[in-house]
Amino acid sequence: MKKITIKDIARIAGVSKSTVSKVMNNYPDxxxxxxxxxxxxxxxxxxYPFESAQMFSKGRSTTIAFVTHRIAAxxxxxxxWGIEERALRKGxxxxxxxxxxxxxxxxxxxxxxxxxxxxxxxxxxxxxxMNPDQKIINEYKKAGIPVVLIENKMKNAHSVNxxxxxxxxxxxEYLIKKGRKRICLxxxxxxxxxxxxxxxxxxxxxxxxxxxxKHYGLKYDERYIEIAYNYTIEEGKELFSRFMKKxxxxxxxxxxxxxxxxxxxxxxxxxxxxxxxxxLSVIGFDDYFFAAYLNPSLTTVRQSLYDIxxxxxxxxxxxxxxxxKSYQHILIEPELIIRNSA
Amino acid sequence: MKKITIKDIARIAGVSKSTVSKVMNNYPDxxxxxxxxxxxxxxxxxxYPFESAQMFSKGRSTTIAFVTHRIAAxxxxxxxWGIEERALRKGxxxxxxxxxxxxxxxxxxxxxxxxxxxxxxxxxxxxxxMNPDQKIINEYKKAGIPVVLIENKMKNAHSVNxxxxxxxxxxxEYLIKKGRKRICLxxxxxxxxxxxxxxxxxxxxxxxxxxxxKHYGLKYDERYIEIAYNYTIEEGKELFSRFMKKxxxxxxxxxxxxxxxxxxxxxxxxxxxxxxxxxLSVIGFDDYFFAAYLNPSLTTVRQSLYDIxxxxxxxxxxxxxxxxKSYQHILIEPELIIRNSA
DNA sequence: CTGAAAGCGCTTACAG
DNA sequence: CTGAAAGCGCTTACAG
Numbered sequence: 001m002k003k004i005t006i007k008d009i010a011r012i013a014g015v016s017k018s019t020v021s022k023v024m025n026n027y028p029d030x031x032x033x034x035x036x037x038x039x040x041x042x043x044x045x046x047x048y049p050f051e052s053a054q055m056f057s058k059g060r061s062t063t064i065a066f067v068t069h070r071i072a073a074x075x076x077x078x079x080x081w082g083i084e085e086r087a088l089r090k091g092x093x094x095x096x097x098x099x100x101x102x103x104x105x106x107x108x109x110x111x112x113x114x115x116x117x118x119x120x121x122x123x124x125x126x127x128x129x130m131n132p133d134q135k136i137i138n139e140y141k142k143a144g145i146p147v148v149l150i151e152n153k154m155k156n157a158h159s160v161n162x163x164x165x166x167x168x169x170x171x172x173e174y175l176i177k178k179g180r181k182r183i184c185l186x187x188x189x190x191x192x193x194x195x196x197x198x199x200x201x202x203x204x205x206x207x208x209x210x211x212x213x214k215h216y217g218l219k220y221d222e223r224y225i226e227i228a229y230n231y232t233i234e235e236g237k238e239l240f241s242r243f244m245k246k247x248x249x250x251x252x253x254x255x256x257x258x259x260x261x262x263x264x265x266x267x268x269x270x271x272x273x274x275x276x277x278x279x280l281s282v283i284g285f286d287d288y289f290f291a292a293y294l295n296p297s298l299t300t301v302r303q304s305l306y307d308i309x310x311x312x313x314x315x316x317x318x319x320x321x322x323x324x325k326s327y328q329h330i331l332i333e334p335e336l337i338i339r340n341s342a
Numbered sequence: 343m344k345k346i347t348i349k350d351i352a353r354i355a356g357v358s359k360s361t362v363s364k365v366m367n368n369y370p371d372x373x374x375x376x377x378x379x380x381x382x383x384x385x386x387x388x389x390y391p392f393e394s395a396q397m398f399s400k401g402r403s404t405t406i407a408f409v410t411h412r413i414a415a416x417x418x419x420x421x422x423w424g425i426e427e428r429a430l431r432k433g434x435x436x437x438x439x440x441x442x443x444x445x446x447x448x449x450x451x452x453x454x455x456x457x458x459x460x461x462x463x464x465x466x467x468x469x470x471x472m473n474p475d476q477k478i479i480n481e482y483k484k485a486g487i488p489v490v491l492i493e494n495k496m497k498n499a500h501s502v503n504x505x506x507x508x509x510x511x512x513x514x515e516y517l518i519k520k521g522r523k524r525i526c527l528x529x530x531x532x533x534x535x536x537x538x539x540x541x542x543x544x545x546x547x548x549x550x551x552x553x554x555x556k557h558y559g560l561k562y563d564e565r566y567i568e569i570a571y572n573y574t575i576e577e578g579k580e581l582f583s584r585f586m587k588k589x590x591x592x593x594x595x596x597x598x599x600x601x602x603x604x605x606x607x608x609x610x611x612x613x614x615x616x617x618x619x620x621x622l623s624v625i626g627f628d629d630y631f632f633a634a635y636l637n638p639s640l641t642t643v644r645q646s647l648y649d650i651x652x653x654x655x656x657x658x659x660x661x662x663x664x665x666x667k668s669y670q671h672i673l674i675e676p677e678l679i680i681r682n683s684a
Numbered sequence: 685c686t687g688a689a690a691g692c693g694c695t696t697a698c699a700g
Numbered sequence: 701c702t703g704a705a706a707g708c709g710c711t712t713a714c715a716g
Contacts, residue, residue, distance in 0.1 A: 003462075005693060016703040021695055029701060048460035052403055053693040055394035057708060071441075072423035081414035084443060095442050095454060099413075101426060112437060118390035120345075233631070263635050289575070293605050295637030347709060358687040363711055371685060395709040399692060685716105692711085700702085 004047050012045070013038050024049055063096045064316055065122035067112065067130060071101045074260075074288055075305065079128060079150065082309020092317060098122070102130065106196055110136075117143060124320040126150065126312050131196055146319030148312050152200045153329060158319060160311045160330045162303040164201045164256075167334035168208030171254050171283045171301050174336060176216045180252035180281055184224045185209045186239050186265065187256040188231070197229075205256035205285070224248065228257035236264020244272055252281040252342070259284035259291050259300055266294070266341065281342030296340035307332050346389050354387070355380050366391060405438045406658055407464035409454065409472060413443045416602075416630055417647065421470060421492065424651020434659060440464070444472065448538055452478075459485060466662040468492065468654050473538055488661030490654050494542045495671060500661060502653045502672045504645040506543045506598075509676035510550030513596050513625045513643050516678060518558045522594035522623055526566045527551045528581050528607070529598040530573070539571075547598035547627070566590065570599035578606020586614055594623040594684070601626035601633050601642055608636070608683065623684035629677075638682035649674050 010017045015034065022030055023038045041047075055061045066083070068076050080099065087094045100116070102109035113136050116122050122145065129151040137156050140147050147157040175183050187209070188202030206225070213220050223246060226239040236255065243250050255262035262284030266276055274280045276296055284291060287302035311330050318324050352359045357376065364372055365380045383389075397403045408425065410418050422441065429436045442458070444451035455478050458464050464487065471493040479498050482489050489499040517525050529551075530544030548567070555562050565588060568581040578597065585592050597604035604626030608618055616622045618638055626633060629644035653672050660666050 003693095007693080017694080018696080018703055018705095019701090022702090025695080031701070034701085046456065046460055048457050050398070050693060051461040051463055052394050052397035054695080056392070056398040056692090056710080057694040057696085059695095059708065061394055070423075071426065072419040074419075077414040077416075077419050084413065084445075088445065094450075095457075098440050100437050103426075103430065108436075114388065115390050115437070118388055119393040121393055233635075263632070267635070290605070290632045290636075293575075293609070293637065294632075294635055295639075297637075345709095349709080359710080360687055360689095360712080361685090364686090367711080373685070376685085392709060396711080398694080398708090399710040399712085401692065401711095688715090690711105690713090692709105695706105695708085697706090699704090 003050070004045050006049060009038065009041055009045065009047050013041050060120040061122055063098050063122045064093055064320075065116050065125045066097055066099045066128070067102060067116070067125060068099070068128035069102050069104045069109075069130070071099050075258075075286070076128060078288075078305025079309040079312070082304075082306035082311075083126070083313045084309075085306070086310040086313040090313075090317070097126075097313075117145065124148075124316040126316055127152070129199070129201070131198065131200075146316060146324075148316045148319070150308055150312055156327070158315045158324070158328045158330075160308050160315065160332065161204075162201070162308065162332045162334050164204035164334070165208040165211070167285065167301040167303065167336075168205035168254065168256050169212045170208075170334070170336045171256075171285070172209045172212035173216070174299075174338075175252040175254065175281055175283065175342065176212065176218065178252070178281060178342065181218070182224070182248060182250045183213070183218070183252040183254065184226070184243050184248065184250040185254050185256060186226050186228055186236065186261055189227050189229060202256065209254060209256065224250075228261055231258050231260055233260050233264040233267070236261030237268040238264070240265040240268040241272075244268075250280060253283070255282065255284050257285070259286040259288045259298060262298055262300065262341070263294060266296075266298075277340065277342050283336075283342045287337050291337075292339060294341075299339045299342040300337055302335045302337045304332060345392070346387050348391065351380065351383055351387065351389050355383050402462040403464055405440050405464045406435055406662075407458050407467045408439055408441045408470070409444060409458070409467060410441070410470035411444050411446045411451075411472070413441045417600075417628070418470065420630075420647025421651040421654070424646075424648035424653075425468070425655045426651075427648070428652040428655040432655075432659070439655075459487065466490075466658040468658055469494070471541070471543070473540065473542075488658060488666075490658045490661070492650055492654055498669070500657045500666070500670045500672075502650050502657065502674065503546075504543070504650065504674045504676050506546035506676070507550035507553070509627065509643040509645065509678075510547040510596065510598050511554045512550075512676070512678045513598075513627070514551045514554035515558070516641075516680075517594040517596065517623055517625065517684065518554065518560065520594070520623060520684065523560070524566070524590060524592045525555070525560070525594040525596065526568070526585050526590065526592040527596050527598060528568050528570055528578065528603055531569050531571060544598065551596060551598065566592070570603055573600050573602055575602050575606040575609070578603030579610040580606070582607040582610040583614075586610075592622060595625070597624065597626050599627070601628040601630045601640060604640055604642065604683070605636060608638075608640075619682065619684050625684045629679050633679075634681060636683075641681045641684040642679055644677045644679050646674060 006017050010020045124146050126148045141156045149157050149159040153159045188199040190203040190206045192198045284298050284300035287300045291298040348359050352362045468490045483498045491499050491501040495501045530541035532545040532548045534540045626640050626642035629642045633640040
């Protein structure tokens with residue numbers, strides 16, 4: 001099957017390849033009549049320019065890379081949803097936002113970030129919950145490829161973050177006002193010294209928790225904190241039981257590590273015979289769509305993944321179009337959603 | 343910043359571009375010494391071939407397109423997970439499986455399928471829950487681009503399906519054996535005459551439901567069936583209330599439209615004052631990870647999205663490598679997971 | 685085992 | 701407003 005090319009279209013339309021190309025690229029100086037005719041012929045012959053040739057010719061893929069550790073995650077899906085919706089509304093890059101996953105592997109991540117950059121796989125990159133080296137971010141800058149970070153903040157990159165500190169503060173404050181005394185925190189790893197493992201969001205949330213305790217005069221105790229690495233239901237179970245084994249008997253837990261860990265905490269608490277929320281208040285962080293349907297329904301800090309996504313989209317597009325003179329840092333406001341678990 | 347190219351690598355290594363290219367493409371006839379040297383230089387200079395140039399040169403994108411209506415869906419995420427895991431294990435196409443969404447829009451879908459084909463955006467396509475025209479599938483065949491359908495089955499394409507008929511049969515049978523008499527079905531749209539709206543999976547599930555009723559001598563009544571179009575919690579609520587308004591008072595509902603609709607059904611049933619499972623047994627279809635944590639925990643037909651995904655991956659890769667002499671149709675066995683809702 | 689050369693299908697700076 | 705021509709960076713069939 002002979003593929004139809006720009007040359008064929010040019011021949012059929014009786015014009016040069018240049019003219020056809022200009023029509024495809026919306027050059028302004030083509031008379032409406034010529035333009036119409038060429039478009040009509042393209043349509044009639046089912047002609048679509050060979051995309052790889054276009055990108056080759058332009059010197060780079062005109063795609064937006066979306067890099068995260070796991071595509072098939074609740075969180076990622078939500079963010080992608082916001083990005084997609086926005087792309088659809090704007091009519092730009094609708095099918096050119098390409099997700100890549102680094103799978104929690106330092107090696108894969110480094111390779112991937114280099115490859116996107118040096119193999120010119122994208123004109124802009126959104127990174128979700130990644131800890132790239134500052135060095136590679138600088139390389140992207142040098143190459144003129146803008147970067148938007150989600151759940152992180154660095155030099156030479158734009159960012160979109162939830163106001164994590166505030167979210168954790170609100171939740172902790174709520175527990176305090178409910179009269180809870182032994183308020184535990186389950187949280188991602190927040191020690192920036194081990195840079196590749198740490199989470200910027202976790203650091204902020206832990207700070208919010210601490211601030212609230214301090215503000216209300218409760219003492220801060222490291223033993224009241226457990227670290228989550230996987231953010232799973234199982235991990236939530238395990239970490240709650242650690243509090244119990246330490247003899248802490250929490251009457252409140254803020255699962256800053258997310259709704260899934262909160263599900264695990266509730267599960268474990270039930271096994272210990274604790275009544276929720278009477279004996280133990282549990283608060284999650286996310287407000288995934290099923291949070292309202294859990295048993296009991298989950299009180300949680302809502303972070304709008306949709307908002308995160310569409311802001312990231314708007315930022316990267318503006319940056320790619322050269323409309324941003326300085327690095328932008330967007331903060332999404334969280335909301336405490338009160339249900340039956342606390 | 344001058345980009346480094348194959349020419350530079352060749353010059354530095356003291357060989358021709360051909361040789362460098364052959365190393366990159368694993369040609370067998372390069373002596374180990376030369377090979378090593380060139381790879382070392384590539385590494386040292388952070389050289390990654392310009393991907394668009396490679397694809398241009400090869401005449402097509404070497405990518406696998408994954409097409410569905412919504413990327414940010416529970417179902418999609420699960421399937422993608424299976425695909426990703428498999429790609430990682432096989433070490434092939436790890437970062438070259440590109441999701442595209444058609445957003446439940448006929449126009450977008452048609453455009454997308456044409457563009458992938460004619461703009462040569464992929465060497466293979468996986469389509470999840472899509473109803474492409476037979477004509478475009480034939481065009482893919484002509485172009486030598488294999489297609490794997492998930493949740494559908496057509497001429498000139500491979501397929502991966504859950505044994506939906508069996509899954510629905512098992513669930514219905516279970517309800518019957520529990521002594522349920524007024525067993526309702528909520529199901530996707532299954533009338534193939536309106537081809538673009540219909541769902542192959544829904545058709546099969548409805549058939550399984552019908553078969554079970556027949557086998558156990560219960561009468562089949564169209565009024566006991568409601569059609570889901572969005573597969574959401576809200577829709578489940580709405581559809582259950584329709585049964586009630588029709589005066590049917592179901593004592594069993596099979597939500598062949600998925601776990602989300604089952605959540606809605608349980609919600610609505612509670613509002614009607616029905617006790618689950620005493621007054622009403624509810625069975626879902628999916629077994630999403632949170633099904634066990636609902637209130638009550640959901641009895642449901644598990645379909646392993648992971649298995650679907652990895653089988654689809656294996657098929658498309660085998661097809662792209664020309665290893666399949668005939669069209670393959672894989673059936674994944676479902677499993678009835680019994681919990682507290684039925 | 686190695687390299688020279690043609691070719692892939694676009695874009696774009698430039699001349700007219 | 702239009703077109704000829706150069707060029708983008710690879711791959712591959714072929715000759716040696």
